[in-house]
Amino acid sequence: MSSGEPLTSSEYIRHHLTNLTYGQHADGSWGFAHSAEDISEMGFMSINVDSMFFSVALGVLFLWLFRRVAKSATAGVPGGLQNFVEWVVEFIDDSVRGSFSGRNPLVAPLALTIFVWVTLMNTMDLVPIDYLPFIAGQLGIGHLKIVPSTDPNITFSMALSVFFLVLFYSIKMKGLGGFVGELTLHPFGKWGLPANLFLEGVNLLSKPVSLSLRLFGNMYAGEMIFILIALLPWYAQWTLSLPWAIFHILIVLLQAFIFMTLTIVYLDMAHHVEEH
Amino acid sequence: MNINLTLFGQTISFFLFVWFCMKFVWPPIMQALEERKGKIADGLAAADRGKHEQELAEKRAKELLVEAKREAAEIISNANKRATEIVEESKGDARTEGERIIVAARAEIDKERNLAREALREQVVALALAGAEKVLGKEINAAEHNDYLTKMSAQL
Numbered sequence: 001m002s003s004g005e006p007l008t009s010s011e012y013i014r015h016h017l018t019n020l021t022y023g024q025h026a027d028g029s030w031g032f033a034h035s036a037e038d039i040s041e042m043g044f045m046s047i048n049v050d051s052m053f054f055s056v057a058l059g060v061l062f063l064w065l066f067r068r069v070a071k072s073a074t075a076g077v078p079g080g081l082q083n084f085v086e087w088v089v090e091f092i093d094d095s096v097r098g099s100f101s102g103r104n105p106l107v108a109p110l111a112l113t114i115f116v117w118v119t120l121m122n123t124m125d126l127v128p129i130d131y132l133p134f135i136a137g138q139l140g141i142g143h144l145k146i147v148p149s150t151d152p153n154i155t156f157s158m159a160l161s162v163f164f165l166v167l168f169y170s171i172k173m174k175g176l177g178g179f180v181g182e183l184t185l186h187p188f189g190k191w192g193l194p195a196n197l198f199l200e201g202v203n204l205l206s207k208p209v210s211l212s213l214r215l216f217g218n219m220y221a222g223e224m225i226f227i228l229i230a231l232l233p234w235y236a237q238w239t240l241s242l243p244w245a246i247f248h249i250l251i252v253l254l255q256a257f258i259f260m261t262l263t264i265v266y267l268d269m270a271h272h273v274e275e276h
Numbered sequence: 277m278n279i280n281l282t283l284f285g286q287t288i289s290f291f292l293f294v295w296f297c298m299k300f301v302w303p304p305i306m307q308a309l310e311e312r313k314g315k316i317a318d319g320l321a322a323a324d325r326g327k328h329e330q331e332l333a334e335k336r337a338k339e340l341l342v343e344a345k346r347e348a349a350e351i352i353s354n355a356n357k358r359a360t361e362i363v364e365e366s367k368g369d370a371r372t373e374g375e376r377i378i379v380a381a382r383a384e385i386d387k388e389r390n391l392a393r394e395a396l397r398e399q400v401v402a403l404a405l406a407g408a409e410k411v412l413g414k415e416i417n418a419a420e421h422n423d424y425l426t427k428m429s430a431q432l
Contacts, residue, residue, distance in 0.1 A: 021278075042278075044278075044279065046280045047282050048282040051286070052282055052286065055286060063301065067296075067301055070300060074308060075314070076312075086308070090309065105298065112302060113290075152279065153282035154286050156279065157286035160283070
């Protein structure tokens with residue numbers, strides 16, 4: 001909305017769905033993209049500055065908050081913040097104990113980071129959708145998407161990170177042979193090797209895809225509905241945005257929880273050595 | 277919606293965050309939680325112990341109370357017994373004292389009566405002598421009739 005002239009509905013929607021992307025223009029100069037076409041021309045060698053900024057800022061907020069509590073954590077009567085943080089940590093710890101049968105000090109902190117970080121990123125969806133883009137527009141920043149989890153880059157990167165951890169621990173716990181055997185010798189035995197590889201391969205590859213697309217799809221759809229509601233006259237928006245925001249609180253937490261739980265489950269499967 | 281370098285940027289920050297969380301956030305909080313768990317368990321155990329001790333103390337207090345009541349009752353009954361004894365003793369003392377007084381009074385009365393009788397007897401003898409003298413017209417020798425007079429006065 002940097003231009004200041006009134007936008008049509010489709011322009012408004014497209015504007016809200018465009019990231020602030022930095023990369024190399026078609027003419028060879030570097031700079032921010034001004035439109036969706038610019039972004040697709042930039043291709044892979046570009047970066048969504050807004051997604052990176054908000055995701056890192058929220059991650060730092062999470063770590064700063066929890067680190068502050070961790071430094072001063074005592075066994076005595078906890079204060080308000082400590083109580084809240086402990087509540088979250090115990091919730092994660094219970095989830096990990098419930099779903100993860102192996103022994104790995106990485107899993108619980110990983111689950112905590114995923115849960116809180118994704119929750120924070122999703123919560124950005126509840127900030128009125130025009131506030132920050134408008135302020136940014138006044139500062140001369142053309143596009144701004146403030147919800148990192150509506151950027152597939154963000155969700156895919158987290159899902160791929162989890163996927164690499166799954167691969168790493170699968171090979172570490174079962175050995176390369178064991179892992180390859182798991183992929184090729186089930187469910188039809190060694191004579192059905194191609195079919196096994198196909199089935200197990202799909203099974204394996206579907207994990208990061210479903211993990212990232214589930215979060216992305218939910219948050220993108222939620223954001224989309226907020227944008228559509230924002231097209232209503234200003235005095236009528238609350239009739240829809242309030243119920244949707246209240247419902248969205250559930251989605252925000254539920255998606256973070258699902259992402260975390262599936263991560264734990266996938267890692268548990270990676271640690272689980274099957275007996276033959 | 278293009279996939280671009282953001283993917284790597286986010287991956288790097290993700291692993292850094294997880295590493296930081298694993299190193300500096302998770303362990304201290306879990307430690308504090310474990311410590312608190314221990315403290316609470318200790319506290320609960322102490323509370324149980326305290327309760328148990330209180331029960332014992334209450335039982336002991338009850339026993340003491342019963343004992344005290346028993347002793348008090350005993351003391352009261354002893355006192356009552358003693359009081360009755362004292363009353364009985366006093367009654368006995370009073371009775372003996374009364375009897376003693378009565379006996380003394382009786383002795384006094386007897387003594388007085390004897391004295392009076394002696395006096396009367398002598399007067400009667402004298403009166404009788406005087407009468408006899410009048411009747412006989414002569415003096416009676418008191419010495420001559422002394423035996424007779426004594427006999428007579430003894431009969432009075």
